[in-house]
Amino acid sequence: MSTTVPRPPEHDTPPELDYASAEGLADESSKERSWREWMMVGVGLTALAAIIAVALSLAAVAGTGDSGSSGSAAPAAPRMTAAHSATVSGAAAPTMVQAKGIEYERFEPVNPTLPAVPTGPTKKFTVSVIQHVVQVSPQLAPVQAWTYTVNGVAYRGTAASPPIVVNQGDHVQITFVNGTGHSSGVDMAHSIDIHAAQVAPNLNYIDVAPGHKKVITFTANYAGVFMYHCATQPVLMHTGAGMVGMLVVKPHNLPPASKQLWLMQGEYYIGKPGGLADEAKMAAEQPDVIAFNGYADQYQLHPITVPAGKTIRVFALNAGNSRWEAFHVIGTLFDTTDVEGVVGHGAQTISLAPSQGAWVDFKLAETGNYPFVTHSFGDMVKGAAGILHTPGAPAPTGAPAAPTGGSTAPVPARMATTMSPSTITAPAGAPAGSVATAMGDMWVRTATSTIKAGAGGKVTLAVTNNGQMEHWFAIMRAPAKLSGGTPVASAVLAKSEPLPPGQSADVTAKLAPGRYELVCLVPGHYMAGQHETITVTG
Numbered sequence: 001m002s003t004t005v006p007r008p009p010e011h012d013t014p015p016e017l018d019y020a021s022a023e024g025l026a027d028e029s030s031k032e033r034s035w036r037e038w039m040m041v042g043v044g045l046t047a048l049a050a051i052i053a054v055a056l057s058l059a060a061v062a063g064t065g066d067s068g069s070s071g072s073a074a075p076a077a078p079r080m081t082a083a084h085s086a087t088v089s090g091a092a093a094p095t096m097v098q099a100k101g102i103e104y105e106r107f108e109p110v111n112p113t114l115p116a117v118p119t120g121p122t123k124k125f126t127v128s129v130i131q132h133v134v135q136v137s138p139q140l141a142p143v144q145a146w147t148y149t150v151n152g153v154a155y156r157g158t159a160a161s162p163p164i165v166v167n168q169g170d171h172v173q174i175t176f177v178n179g180t181g182h183s184s185g186v187d188m189a190h191s192i193d194i195h196a197a198q199v200a201p202n203l204n205y206i207d208v209a210p211g212h213k214k215v216i217t218f219t220a221n222y223a224g225v226f227m228y229h230c231a232t233q234p235v236l237m238h239t240g241a242g243m244v245g246m247l248v249v250k251p252h253n254l255p256p257a258s259k260q261l262w263l264m265q266g267e268y269y270i271g272k273p274g275g276l277a278d279e280a281k282m283a284a285e286q287p288d289v290i291a292f293n294g295y296a297d298q299y300q301l302h303p304i305t306v307p308a309g310k311t312i313r314v315f316a317l318n319a320g321n322s323r324w325e326a327f328h329v330i331g332t333l334f335d336t337t338d339v340e341g342v343v344g345h346g347a348q349t350i351s352l353a354p355s356q357g358a359w360v361d362f363k364l365a366e367t368g369n370y371p372f373v374t375h376s377f378g379d380m381v382k383g384a385a386g387i388l389h390t391p392g393a394p395a396p397t398g399a400p401a402a403p404t405g406g407s408t409a410p411v412p413a414r415m416a417t418t419m420s421p422s423t424i425t426a427p428a429g430a431p432a433g434s435v436a437t438a439m440g441d442m443w444v445r446t447a448t449s450t451i452k453a454g455a456g457g458k459v460t461l462a463v464t465n466n467g468q469m470e471h472w473f474a475i476m477r478a479p480a481k482l483s484g485g486t487p488v489a490s491a492v493l494a495k496s497e498p499l500p501p502g503q504s505a506d507v508t509a510k511l512a513p514g515r516y517e518l519v520c521l522v523p524g525h526y527m528a529g530q531h532e533t534i535t536v537t538g
Helices: 028-040 045-055 235-240 279-283
Strands: 122-134 143-150 164-167 171-177 213-219 224-229 244-250 259-268 289-292 312-318 325-329 334-339 342-347 350-352 357-362 369-374 385-389 435-440 443-446 450-452 458-465 473-477 492-495 504-510 514-520 531-537
Touching: 122 164, 224 235, 224 312, 224 357, 235 279, 244 259, 244 312, 259 325, 312 325, 312 350, 325 357, 334 350, 350 357, 443 514, 443 531, 458 473, 473 504, 492 504
Parallel strands: 122 171, 164 244, 259 312, 435 458, 450 531
Antiparallel strands: 122 143, 171 213, 224 244, 259 289, 312 357, 325 350, 325 369, 334 342, 334 357, 369 385, 435 443, 458 504, 473 492, 473 514, 514 531
16 A cells, blocks of 8 residues: 655645747747657647647746757746636635645655556456545645555555556456445445446446445456446546546557556546535536646656656556546657557547547657646646656756655545534525424434424425535435335435535425434435434324
């Protein structure tokens, strides 16, 4: 399991990306070299001018001193980071200044070297879950991340999940365990959907209660870079909170490479400091951070060392949720690309839709620092950038001091309520005599646990969703009738419409004296603890 190291101080920022210098746009001689290079790959002056325009909005990283130029680069506009990046219609992500007192795990760089294929005739993996509080950018407030562990390896302090690596034709056994012990922080149902497998989803990709397990076996028939992820509803929330990973199936007769790396692009949506990821931002496709391997700009802070003049292979996956990726290494072309089984050569960029994967082979011709980015620049400035550093090249400029702060111990996500009955109040306009009821992530509470029915045995509950995700209130007889851990619809006595965060509803039912359960109908939420027992008297 990964250990933790201090996070960057609030005032530290990654070394700034000098796109103009990296592309050779700093002076006349470098412009001429850049013109010849772009002509070789078929890009005209119009495209080059567009690149320069974008470059002027970015600041410098990867200063190599290799060009021999005596000219100076045009002054760059201030670099826009995730901390400055507000969503179009939503609030800007909270910063560390707004996160005072929030416990979170210290950041530690994620090792981008591709793991080896396990030994044995059957490739066995134990995949578990941790729900923990981490940063996904050094400037921004921490967020609850839900991530996977693989054979005991966990990337605590980030929202990354480890890759799984097998060979084409291997028999694979994945034992999915939903949380192991208190430090996992798991308090709700999760699952695993494996894109490389050809199995029945209804038998294998099922919700698993905390502490329980499901064994999935399959043969890796097709080579590729595949996604695995949580399929528990709402899938958008679970994947947007970090429950995504890469499964590499290496093809037969894959040529050797001097260095093999894995880079998974993901999107992160920060809600309240230390709280759940913001599902509304996910639905609106407004990420606060877009990053490789679970943490913004981490490979600018800690460049990846690779050899010059030898084959480098990158296994790339766009985990989404929703944005396209345009993976590009500045200063080289991809000798070979394999994107979803389609092989190409001499490519400048590969395009990956959400859940698509690829591998690319390339060489770095000279000693230097080679930035890699998503060439969708609006996403790049949110954290999807890093540096490949060859031995002998000058250290990239602007690296911050050693990070400090955070906790060395695992910090589980805290999803229980601290609300007492006395603090639960009905919303304005609630019917007279209704009982104030609150829902959250993942709990239900009433102002009183014993309710006296009104005229005709009717009970009205004034329900407010105080959580950060959508919930769906319902009343059932106790004990609630369940199927696969989810309340059975035919046993529901009364229910609201699905309630977005902050919304309220009045739910009225005719209830005979007895015990009832107040539940959430969203799959997985009951198993996460979102139910409460009340007693109705005559």
